[in-house]
Amino acid sequence: MSQDDLKLSVARAAVNYVPEGKIIGVGTGSTANFFIDELARIKDRIAGTVASSKATAERLVSHGIRVFDLNDIHDSIPVYIDGADEISGTGAMIKGGGGALTREKIIASASDRFICIADESKLVTTLGKFPLPVEVIPMAHELIARKLDALGGQARLRLKDGKPFITDNGNVILDISGLQIARPEELERIINNMAGVVTVGLFAQRGANVCLLGSPDGVKVLEFDK
Numbered sequence: 001m002s003q004d005d006l007k008l009s010v011a012r013a014a015v016n017y018v019p020e021g022k023i024i025g026v027g028t029g030s031t032a033n034f035f036i037d038e039l040a041r042i043k044d045r046i047a048g049t050v051a052s053s054k055a056t057a058e059r060l061v062s063h064g065i066r067v068f069d070l071n072d073i074h075d076s077i078p079v080y081i082d083g084a085d086e087i088s089g090t091g092a093m094i095k096g097g098g099g100a101l102t103r104e105k106i107i108a109s110a111s112d113r114f115i116c117i118a119d120e121s122k123l124v125t126t127l128g129k130f131p132l133p134v135e136v137i138p139m140a141h142e143l144i145a146r147k148l149d150a151l152g153g154q155a156r157l158r159l160k161d162g163k164p165f166i167t168d169n170g171n172v173i174l175d176i177s178g179l180q181i182a183r184p185e186e187l188e189r190i191i192n193n194m195a196g197v198v199t200v201g202l203f204a205q206r207g208a209n210v211c212l213l214g215s216p217d218g219v220k221v222l223e224f225d226k
């Protein structure tokens, strides 16, 4: 089974978590894209979506799925469905490999349940092998990089085609490698408290409620106490 087969299997399983007649939150990335394509099959059964990136909004609209502005939604969102770069046995995640971490965290915080969809390669004992993304206000990236280095990692400005990668919010991203994240909630708080940081891609204070993990033996369902 290829990695794409595993992503497709969890995307299909996630459709069972979509409530009828509601607005749901939709994540970003290759696994979320498989989910969007599956969601298109049942689009008449939902009221619409809130998208975590411009790319996701475009894909949803291309399928004829309605996308709402979060400011126009006054109730909580029942579910948010998204991938992850790493997930631990407690449901804490590293996210932001695609640069969408800030909008993802906003929609996750507005949602009752976070359903993570991932292939089994994403499940880790300790978070940190995947470089931890941090979205930063552009004028502060050198300052923040020094502070992140002092935490024991090596922060590098994310580049695309030789130029700084710019997020949907007009900011830049620092990727921190070399971390072994033993206490994700604590590190999330420390990095979020640095002036100039918009969001750290650690989703620990608001981790996943459920993870649908794709494996060659089928989709495993991990449930986390929240």
Ligand SMILES: O=C[C@H](O)[C@H](O)[C@H](O)COP(=O)(O)O
Binding pocket: 027, 028, 029, 030, 031, 032, 082, 083, 084, 085, 094, 095, 096, 097, 098, 099, 100, 101, 104
């Ligand atoms: O910014 C991107 C998101 O956090 C993605 O959910 C994450 O990078 C996982 O993406 P993929 O499903 O492509 O591995």
